[in-house]
Amino acid sequence: MSGYRNTSHLADPPTRRTARPDQWLRVFLVGLLLWAATAAVTFLTDNSNLVPTIVLLGSFLVPATVVVWAHERYATDLGADRILACFGIGGIIGVLGASVLESYLLSPSVWMYLGVGLIEEAVKLAALVVVCRRLRVSGLRYGLVLGATVGAGFAAFESAGYAFNAVLSIQGLSLKALVETEILRGVLAPVGHILWTAILGGALFRERRGGRFRLTVPVLATYLGVALLHALWDSMSGIAVWLVARTTTTEWQRALFDLGYMPDPTDRQVHLFTFYDTAGLVVVSLGGLIWLRLLVRGEKAAPIPAQQPSAPA
Numbered sequence: 001m002s003g004y005r006n007t008s009h010l011a012d013p014p015t016r017r018t019a020r021p022d023q024w025l026r027v028f029l030v031g032l033l034l035w036a037a038t039a040a041v042t043f044l045t046d047n048s049n050l051v052p053t054i055v056l057l058g059s060f061l062v063p064a065t066v067v068v069w070a071h072e073r074y075a076t077d078l079g080a081d082r083i084l085a086c087f088g089i090g091g092i093i094g095v096l097g098a099s100v101l102e103s104y105l106l107s108p109s110v111w112m113y114l115g116v117g118l119i120e121e122a123v124k125l126a127a128l129v130v131v132c133r134r135l136r137v138s139g140l141r142y143g144l145v146l147g148a149t150v151g152a153g154f155a156a157f158e159s160a161g162y163a164f165n166a167v168l169s170i171q172g173l174s175l176k177a178l179v180e181t182e183i184l185r186g187v188l189a190p191v192g193h194i195l196w197t198a199i200l201g202g203a204l205f206r207e208r209r210g211g212r213f214r215l216t217v218p219v220l221a222t223y224l225g226v227a228l229l230h231a232l233w234d235s236m237s238g239i240a241v242w243l244v245a246r247t248t249t250t251e252w253q254r255a256l257f258d259l260g261y262m263p264d265p266t267d268r269q270v271h272l273f274t275f276y277d278t279a280g281l282v283v284v285s286l287g288g289l290i291w292l293r294l295l296v297r298g299e300k301a302a303p304i305p306a307q308q309p310s311a312p313a
Helices: 023-045 048-074 080-105 112-132 140-167 175-191 193-206 217-234 236-248 251-258 267-301
Strands: none
Touching (some): 023 048, 023 175, 048 080, 080 112, 112 140, 112 193, 140 175, 140 193, 175 267, 193 217, 193 267, 217 236, 217 267, 236 267
16 A cells, blocks of 8 residues: 555554454344344234334344454454444445336336346445445455445345335234244345345455556456346246246146136145245355355465555545
């Protein structure tokens, strides 16, 4: 970072306090206890005023836990202020950008999910650049942590929206649907937005030179790769339906469909759909985790000289 040595207004990096080890576990357990207690009290009392608390606790619990885990193990030298900025500001920029672009650019089609993947990964990448443009560090480690943090913020705010929609029903507030939605999205969050943006952030910071982000071929290829993983993830239910229809549809179901009726699925078809959908998500998740593992192993084989983060200009 020799280009900044003669900049008179920059001080030496401030000393950062090291995070307490395994603080992530305490965050998760306390948060889970509070969420479960709030849900139980809401079920018992029918107090709808507690619904926003369930939405916020359930949506933010797992993403925040992952961020604390990554920060205390790999990036305590960045400081909590930068992590909070990536999580909050980066996450909000991401969901706002995705909402606007998807509203104007996408329409129902066979390519819709690919468009969603391209748009959402692009806005998260842009949010990461905006929040970290003055943070003069580079290297895979920083990129993985900061990218995962932006992805976690995006996942948290997006999950809050899904949870809010789930609780609303024709019959009134559906607390069961809310709880089910938050559990499912909480379980899947680490291998979704968090993983994809971590990979993309790692590539972006690894290619950074002289404090400038560069849109190189590796960065562009990584962006297209994670967008494809994202698209496959979102389209897995449709793929599962197609597989079930191709392998198990009976003659009477085809006849009803030709007449304009939607035939009820058999028990076997329902089970097959669940299997195909779950298996597909597992395959996509494993693909992302293997990719992340290869990135880390490649970095160990050819390490980049360590750099200390400095205060933003």
